[in-house]
Amino acid sequence: MHFTAMLGVGIAGAPIRYDVPMTLLSAVIAIGVVLIGLTIVTRGRRQSVSLPLGGAITGLGVAAMHYLGMRAMRTGAEIAYRPELVMLSIVIAVVAATAALWFLLHVRGLIKTAGAALVMSVAVCGMHYTAMAAMRARHSAGVHAVDGVAPVQLVLPLIATVSLVVTGLVIVVGLAELDVDAENRAGRAPLGRASGGDWRSTDPANRSDGGGQWPRRN
Incomplete structure (x- = not known):
């Protein structure tokens, strides 16, 4: 969602390019923190500890992905941020991540899962656009050369990254379901x-x- 939305970002009178290594690093961070958060929650024995911990790590990682992705943006304008909206976006990211992990553990059934997905999509979009509202761009004096690739050139890496993330999530969630089934069988009276x-x-x-x-x- 982040990388697709960034394709629509524009600053009047200023070109926008992206630093590819930094952009890919932000994607790797997103994949890594989601994997860590899922592992903590699905392997943890005490949900009262594992859920807040996993949610905090995942939410902070998602926020880091967003702002590192913004740092990868190259433009002739000067970029600044409003601290209060930055903090609000981080809070939304942590709450949304914790809610997503809770849904993973407790929501079953097609209708409930669809409802949970809708809630999470609103939360993730809310985090992104709150963070974007915190950004302020001001044209700097003089003409500056802008290095990097055009936004449209990020489409192919975007598709590859999303495919990897979805595949990884399916694998992790599938393993979690197997663990739950095994624990249920082990808990039955012989x-x-x-x-x-x-x-x-x-x-x-x-x-x-x-x-x-x-x-x-x-």
């Missing part, structure tokens, strides 16, 4: 064959209160 040919639960929690008898399995 069944053993008692004397006399009756199947009885070997879980002491299922024993009846009277006479130490085990309930018969139907």
